[in-house]
Amino acid sequence: MNRRLLVGAALVGLLAVTAGCSVGPFADDITDEELDENADYDWETDATVTITIEGAEYQAVYDTANRSRLSVYQQGFAGNEPVNVRAVKFRYANGTFVNGSALDVEKQGGETVIDLPAENGTVAYTADTRPKEFGSPVLVEGSHEVILPPNHRTGNFLFSHVSPGNPEKEVVDGRVHLRWDDPEGNVFVRYYLDRDIYIFGGIVAVLGVVMVAGLIYYLRQIRELERRREEMGLDVETDDDEFDDEPPPGMR
Template identity: 45%
Template sequence: MRRKHLLALGALVLAAALAGCGFGSSEIPEDQLNEQATYDWDTSADATFNISRSSYATVVNVSNETVEVWQRDAIEGDNPVNLRALQYRYENGTVVNASHGNLSATRDGDKTQISVPEAGGKVAYTASRSGKQFSTPVFIEGSHEVILPPGARVGIPLLSQVSPGNWNSTVENDRMTVRWGNLSDETINTRYYLERDLLIFAALAIIALLVGTVGGLYYFRQIRGLESQREEIDIDIDYDDDDFGDDGPPPGM
């Protein structure tokens, strides 16, 4: 009986620990939500993700008073977004931050719940990121766009990849924007390269070509030199002049 009680107590402790590690609800600190940020509210897409080197800014049209956002990891699965600089713009253009009583965000399980003052406006937030790849699940239905960092591009196989398909892109002020007309439940994946990467790859290719050419000429000259030496010392034997079929007398006679 004592062993059963210990097992039950251990299960309760484990459940409590898991609840404290992200399976329960937790408020995002107010100072984090009230951080300063400037957003481009005049976007034409229903969801816009503006990527920089270490973060991305999201501006989303909201049709309800609650929006669920999350991020997807290939190893850990779905996780809540640890967002900051939360803002909301009313349809009349008034912008408020999280100090407004009706704008808040809570991590709830594997998602982040954003409560907005009213449906019909736009909500914006900032979150951290890194690397030359951006991925996000589609959490609202409609048009989407991803604005790449300055000098970043997609379109060359092996160096970049974009999914889902049926996308188009434009470049303005050295920034490429990738757009989708209508998405519902897909996952956006954008792996990009920098234009300077192409210069590096081109330089490496030219160096490799030069090294290969010089090396080939060197070995060709070495082979020609060996052939010349063989001819000088008469090692290059001509077997057509040997008379192996002669029935003449044996050597010495």
């Protein structure tokens, strides 16, 4: 009987693993339809790596000078995980393009490997990111630029975080551009909408009013209780000085 239970548990575990193999590090290979999705990339950027964030996805453009492949991965709980890239394109130095389905793009262990048709060119892809947050290991050496969605900002320590710290920062057409000359390790940006500050301020103000009102109500209740005790004669204070000159009972 115990043997059957063990076999059943093993089968359930196997089903659980295979049922979730469409996402994460166990995901299936990327389809040609995903590789050939449409995307409008900024090929004229002057940074080695340019990340343009749009909502819950980002567009990455890499200058691949002297590289024959690009390995794309993200850091997970169990180590490196491949990124589910889509809308992959390669641009030759002469300006001609190759769609993703014509490239060799596959997941190998903990990374997604894009084999490049030439060592000098530019490769771009689209991938998902968390809302109001972007993070990625530094995959190539050189300058990195992160462009935030419109009307989003960094600078408030409660709502944002930028690593590495102190990047070059400018606003172009209502979008914040963050730039590092040659970062190491990881690039991470948490940002916020302008209105988030006002919403948070409004919530704090409302909570403050509620707390003050509650304190006033509490003090009034205490005073009312004291008044009632006095009316009932429960809080009659005695003056110790009145008995200082009197001898103890039985000794008068």
